[in-house]
Amino acid sequence: MNMATIETAFGLVLTNVQLLETHLVTHFYDALIEQNVGYLGRAELDAVRGNNEKLRALSLTKSDWQKVYQFALIKGAKDMQLQPNHQLTPDAIGYIINFMIETLHPKTALSILELGSGTGNLAETLLTGLLDKEIDYTGFELDDLMIDLSASIADVMGTNAKFLQIDAVRPQVIEPVDFLISDLPVGYYPDDAVASRSKVASATEHTYAHHLLMAQGFKYLKDGGYAVFIAPSDLLSSAQSDLLKKWLLDYARVAAVVTLPADIVTENNQKAIFILQKASQTKAPFVFPLTSLTNPEIVQNFMAQFRKNML
Structure with missing residues (x-):
């Protein structure tokens, strides 16, 4: 597990989520879902597509992804003030x-x-x-x-x-x-x-x-x-x-x-x-x-x- 790679991946995911939050006028977790859908398919925004290409190039393992999502979920929980x-x-x-x-x-x-x-x-x-x-x-x-x-x-x-x-x-x-x-x-x-x-x-x-x-x-x-x-x-x-x-x-x-x-x-x-x-x-x-x-x-x-x- 390479923490530098995980930090880079988290930065790309976070940037895309924030772009999608603004574009869709929605909240963090909904935008994260849209990011996941776009990563597996074709994102609507050019900037999001570009960041997803960089994400794919990192060749993250399942364990890497688990850490990336943990950071993203913690960030989302703070932003959304979840119960x-x-x-x-x-x-x-x-x-x-x-x-x-x-x-x-x-x-x-x-x-x-x-x-x-x-x-x-x-x-x-x-x-x-x-x-x-x-x-x-x-x-x-x-x-x-x-x-x-x-x-x-x-x-x-x-x-x-x-x-x-x-x-x-x-x-x-x-x-x-x-x-x-x-x-x-x-x-x-x-x-x-x-x-x-x-x-x-x-x-x-x-x-x-x-x-x-x-x-x-x-x-x-x-x-x-x-x-x-x-x-x-x-x-x-x-x-x-x-x-x-x-x-x-x-x-x-x-x-x-x-x-x-x-x-x-x-x-x-x-x-x-x-x-x-x-x-x-x-x-x-x-x-x-x-x-x-x-x-x-x-x-x-x-x-x-x-x-x-x-x-």
């Missing part, structure tokens, strides 16, 4: 999830379902990071813009990611998967009639959407399979947690809880990675406070402890 549930999952967390998947699923082929795939950044981090695995990835996302954005990025990168416009709380007919992942969108689910069908439904108020996604997503998981959820660290002690814990006793084993550093989240909302297994409760979960994602000694100690306790 927290639409913010991209940081690459540092994606790399930790890569490690978890590699440790827990040594087989070469695996299927992954992501609930609330958003910009697709986590998907592409997995697909460009798990190089020794044949991955069948599907992302469920309800938002029109996010679906168009993530699909257009996958087209340019040439990954096999599939993104479907689906309300993941509602039942779907799909083949069971090896891994379920989600950077859970936090908040209340508005449709009480749909929520009432779930084991985690509240009888007194709107039900938490992240609880509903966990319970519904587990139905798509193979027996013995793992779910990796990024959620508020107080998931098991917050409001409606009694309903969630009752569901856990019946359907899932809490295999691990890894709290994440406070400096990688916003709005004073500390998060953790919860690993659940579709299996009966057999042993105490592995609990680890991961205080840094940039200190090699801390990360290596975490990895060693994770392998020791999870295998």
Whole structure:
């Protein structure tokens, strides 16, 4: 990976996006979608076509493109002031999830379902990071813009990611998967009639959407399979947690809880990675406070402890 090449590519993409924003009188992410379409076809503006020719001449790898898009998505999130549930999952967390998947699923082929795939950044981090695995990835996302954005990025990168416009709380007919992942969108689910069908439904108020996604997503998981959820660290002690814990006793084993550093989240909302297994409760979960994602000694100690306790 050549950072100078990546910086050059990002500059060309950013210039085109800004040209398209002005030309189309639109916002950053919509212009990025148009840039992706123009890169794969023929852009309308001469300047955009010229920059795309320079981009093609760089011969970017999938990993290069993943970095370019990460920078572009971060820039777009700042420009558009996106709500927290639409913010991209940081690459540092994606790399930790890569490690978890590699440790827990040594087989070469695996299927992954992501609930609330958003910009697709986590998907592409997995697909460009798990190089020794044949991955069948599907992302469920309800938002029109996010679906168009993530699909257009996958087209340019040439990954096999599939993104479907689906309300993941509602039942779907799909083949069971090896891994379920989600950077859970936090908040209340508005449709009480749909929520009432779930084991985690509240009888007194709107039900938490992240609880509903966990319970519904587990139905798509193979027996013995793992779910990796990024959620508020107080998931098991917050409001409606009694309903969630009752569901856990019946359907899932809490295999691990890894709290994440406070400096990688916003709005004073500390998060953790919860690993659940579709299996009966057999042993105490592995609990680890991961205080840094940039200190090699801390990360290596975490990895060693994770392998020791999870295998």
